[in-house]
Amino acid sequence: MPPRRPPVPWLKPGLFAGALIPLGVLVWRAAHRTLGADAIAIGLNQLGYLALVFLMASLACTPLKILTGWTWPIRVRRMLGLFAFFYGSLHLLTYVGIDQQLDWAVLWGDVTHRKFMIVGFLAFLCLAPLAWTSTDASVRRLGFARWKSLHRLAYVAGVLAVVHFIWRVKSDVRVPMTWAAILAALFLIRIADSVRTRRRKRARELVAARSVDVGTPG
Amino acid sequence: MSKPETPEPPSREITPEPHYLRRREFLRNAGLGVLTAAATGVGLVRLTSGGPGLARAGQKGTPAPEPQPLKVLGRYSTDEKPSRYDDVTHYNNFYEFGTDKTDPAANSGTLKTRPWTIAVEGLVKKPLTVDIDQLLKWFPLEERIYRMRCVEAWSMVIPWMGFPLGDFIRRVEPLGSAKYVAFQTLLDPKQMPLQRTHILEWPYVEGLRMDEATHPLTLLVAGLYGKALPNQNGAPLRLVVPWKYGFKGIKSIVKISFVDKQPKTTWSIEGPSEYGFYANVNPAVSHPRWSQATERRVGEFERRKTLPFNGYGDEVAQLYAGLDPKTLY
Numbered sequence: 001m002p003p004r005r006p007p008v009p010w011l012k013p014g015l016f017a018g019a020l021i022p023l024g025v026l027v028w029r030a031a032h033r034t035l036g037a038d039a040i041a042i043g044l045n046q047l048g049y050l051a052l053v054f055l056m057a058s059l060a061c062t063p064l065k066i067l068t069g070w071t072w073p074i075r076v077r078r079m080l081g082l083f084a085f086f087y088g089s090l091h092l093l094t095y096v097g098i099d100q101q102l103d104w105a106v107l108w109g110d111v112t113h114r115k116f117m118i119v120g121f122l123a124f125l126c127l128a129p130l131a132w133t134s135t136d137a138s139v140r141r142l143g144f145a146r147w148k149s150l151h152r153l154a155y156v157a158g159v160l161a162v163v164h165f166i167w168r169v170k171s172d173v174r175v176p177m178t179w180a181a182i183l184a185a186l187f188l189i190r191i192a193d194s195v196r197t198r199r200r201k202r203a204r205e206l207v208a209a210r211s212v213d214v215g216t217p218g
Numbered sequence: 219m220s221k222p223e224t225p226e227p228p229s230r231e232i233t234p235e236p237h238y239l240r241r242r243e244f245l246r247n248a249g250l251g252v253l254t255a256a257a258t259g260v261g262l263v264r265l266t267s268g269g270p271g272l273a274r275a276g277q278k279g280t281p282a283p284e285p286q287p288l289k290v291l292g293r294y295s296t297d298e299k300p301s302r303y304d305d306v307t308h309y310n311n312f313y314e315f316g317t318d319k320t321d322p323a324a325n326s327g328t329l330k331t332r333p334w335t336i337a338v339e340g341l342v343k344k345p346l347t348v349d350i351d352q353l354l355k356w357f358p359l360e361e362r363i364y365r366m367r368c369v370e371a372w373s374m375v376i377p378w379m380g381f382p383l384g385d386f387i388r389r390v391e392p393l394g395s396a397k398y399v400a401f402q403t404l405l406d407p408k409q410m411p412l413q414r415t416h417i418l419e420w421p422y423v424e425g426l427r428m429d430e431a432t433h434p435l436t437l438l439v440a441g442l443y444g445k446a447l448p449n450q451n452g453a454p455l456r457l458v459v460p461w462k463y464g465f466k467g468i469k470s471i472v473k474i475s476f477v478d479k480q481p482k483t484t485w486s487i488e489g490p491s492e493y494g495f496y497a498n499v500n501p502a503v504s505h506p507r508w509s510q511a512t513e514r515r516v517g518e519f520e521r522r523k524t525l526p527f528n529g530y531g532d533e534v535a536q537l538y539a540g541l542d543p544k545t546l547y
Contacts, residue, residue, distance in 0.1 A: 010251035017251070018258025025263050036320065037302075037309035037516045038372050042267075049266040099514075101521055106509045116507040167507060170370075171488050172317040172417040 008072055015076055019083045022050055023090075040099050047091040048120075048168075052161050054084035055127075056182060059158050063189040078134055081154065085131040088124050116167040123160035126153045158183050294435055294533075295363040301374040303443050305516050310450045311368070312469055313418055314403070314410035322450035329409050329470065331454040340475035341396035350454045354440055356389065357381035361444070362437060362458075367499045367528045369463035373513045378458055379441030384432035386474075392428070396476035399431040400424070401457060401468045418484055424457065424468035425481035425495065429537055435460055435530060438471075461530040463497045496546035498538070499528035503547045 026043055029035045035042045058080035061073035100106050110117035130151055132138075139147045162183055165176040233241075300306075312322035315329075334350040359379045367373045387399070405421035407413040413420045430436060437458040440447055447453040452469025459466045465485050475481075485493035492506055501511045501524040512521040526543075527534050538546060 008250075010247040010249075010254060014251035014254025015258055017255035018262070021255065021259025022262045022266060025259075025267075037305040038319070038514065040514065040519075041372070046266050050262060053262065053266060103512065103521070106511060109504065109509055113504070114507055169317070171313070172415075174415075174417075 011072060012076060012079060015079060019054070019079075022046070023087075040094070044091065044094050044099055047087055047094055048165075051084050051088035051091050052165060052179065054080050054087060055154070055158055055161055056179065056186075058084055059154060059183070059186050063186045063193075066189055066193045081127075082131055082134060084157075085127045088127055092121075092124055116164065119160045119167070120164035123157045123164060126157035126160065130154060130157075155187070158186075292360065292362060295361070296365055296375060296529075298363070298365065298375045300363060300377050300443075301516050306374060306376055306442060307448050307450060309374075309516060311370075311464070312450055312452070314412050314420075314422070314470075315450065316412060317417065323448075325411065326449035328411065329404075329449045329453065331449065331470075334454050334472075336455065336471060337473045338390050338475075339473065340400075340477050341393040342476045343391035343393065346390065353386075353455070357385050359440060364435075364437075364458060364460040365528050366458075366460065366464055366467075367513060367524065369465055369493065369497070369505065369510075371505075371508060371510060371513050371524075372516055373524075373528075374516050377443055378437060378439045379444065379447075380437040380439035380458065382434055383436045383438050383457070384434060386438060387428075387432055392476040395478050397428055397478050398476075398481055399426050399428065400473075400475045400477050400481035401426075401471050402473040402475075403468055404470050404472045419487050422468055422484045423481065424466055424483050425477075426459065426466075427480075427537075430459065430534075433534060433537065435533055461499060461527040461534045463493075463499060465493065466497050494545075494547045496538075498543070498546045499524060500526055500543055500547065502526070503544055 026035075026046060030039060030043060033039070058077050061077040061080065064073045065071065096102065096107060111121055130153055133142065133147065133150060142150065162176060162180045165179060166173055169176060308323045309319045310322040311319065312326065315322040315325040332350070335347050336350065336353060337345075337347045339345050359381060361377055361379055363375060363377045365373060366376050383399075392399075401424045403422040404410065405413060426436070439452070439456050439458045440454060442448075442451060447456065452467070452471075455471050456469040457467050457471065466483075480495055483493075483495055485497075486495055499510075504510055510524055513524045514521050525531070
């Protein structure tokens with residue numbers, strides 16, 4: 001028998017390469033000075049937006065599986081989450097190192113006074129432990145139940161990132177609000193699914209209990 | 219039976235069928251992988267390189283006018299290097315045409331700046347409506363090279379062509395009871411497509427105290443870089459108040475009224491805690507979402523310190539004597 005291989009072996013390498021393309025384009029455009037008048041602000045915005053998109057994509061995996069029964073979303077979920085952390089880190093580093101050029105007084109003011117900055121930074125802080133515990137070994141070490149509840153932080157990060165985006169734009173909140181709606185829809189799907197699962201479980205228990213009552217042999 | 223010309227290869231050299239099939243599978247997978255990569259990459263780039271307030275790629279703009287030898291600089295002009303014409307005309311906030319910095323240049327072709335009239339109303343001896351070409355004959359246009367500091371912490375240096383608003387005010391003779399000047403942008407969703415949305419309260423309105431309006435630094439502007447004002451920069455006539463954040467410089471003006479109460483201004487309606495009536499450039503008063511201590515001059519890498527009153531303190535600080543500068547955001 002041939003060794004067991006994943007049914008869609010091209011998916012992960014393809015996604016991996018595709019996820020790096022925007023970074024390549026950004027670096028290329030920065031090097032050729034075609035990013036526009038305020039290139040740093042543009043790069044900063046794009047890196048942040050990429051982090052948000054990957055975070056949302058990783059959060060969409062389980063709801064997608066619930067709706068369709070497909071299993072491939074779960075197999076790319078970790079990679080999507082790690083890319084969210086990767087682009088989030090680049091976004092933060094660009095802000096600290098290139099945009100503010102290590103002006104610690106300003107940065108300290110940001111994290112102590114400006115709620116827009118604070119929520120963005122908290123979103124990053126939520127993602128860091130998830131990236132750290134993203135390995136199979138971590139799942140074993142923590143135990144699946146604890147690992148799973150820790151990784152619910154991804155939803156907290158999602159909410160914080162969307163709030164950061166809404167506060168970022170000056171008045172036209174249509175695009176960030178679209179992301180807020182997507183996030184809410186993802187939440188709803190998960191909640192509806194867990195309600196349904198619980199109900200089914202209770203129904204099964206009831207049936208089992210009744211069978212015991214009438215003494216039907218198991 | 220004739221011998222085949224090429225001898226059959228020895229069986230050890232024949233690719234076994236499973237390997238042969240796996241090779242096809244490999245090629246298929248490689249193809250699908252490349253397709254996935256391309257679709258993901260292109261999709262991400264398209265999705266994330268635009269968006270509200272997220273400027274898009276620099277596009278090839280109109281060619282810069284010939285650099286003109288600078289005339290003797292007037293006393294109010296800075297000798298700092300003017301920003302590139304392409305940056306001045308392709309990095310704009312003009313929400314009537316879109317919220318990306320490049321939207322105004324791309325979308326403002328729908329604005330018709332001729333014929334164009336400006337109404338002068340309110341507490342004034344000579345209420346009137348004047349055609350823009352008539353108005354531009356009233357005063358000689360002069361070049362003024364000013365710093366422009368945006369509330370978003372970037373700045374430019376722009377060679378404007380205009381005349382002092384004070385000259386205009388003296389000509390139309392406001393009444394003694396007039397304490398403020400209010401300005402209004404054109405309201406016409408056919409020409410200004412984002413006026414169909416509610417991202418701001420339309421039309422855009424701005425205002426100045428009378429002494430600010432008549433200060434010699436305050437300009438009505440009809441051109442930049444020695445040419446007529448491009449639509450995206452507020453054609454045919456806009457306000458420039460160099461010691462205030464850029465949003466005070468209302469564009470495409472159709473009405474100027476003289477009033478006795480502080481007029482409403484668009485951004486202070488939108489976010490009263492973030493944008494005030496005065497909007498004087500002040501590095502000591504942070505915007506609630508970012509510091510105003512420094513700014514990036516468009517085209518430069520290093521940030522520079524923001525100056526009180528955008529460096530025009532010697533000329534204008536006395537206008538605010540006795541007022542707490544922290545309340546003048």
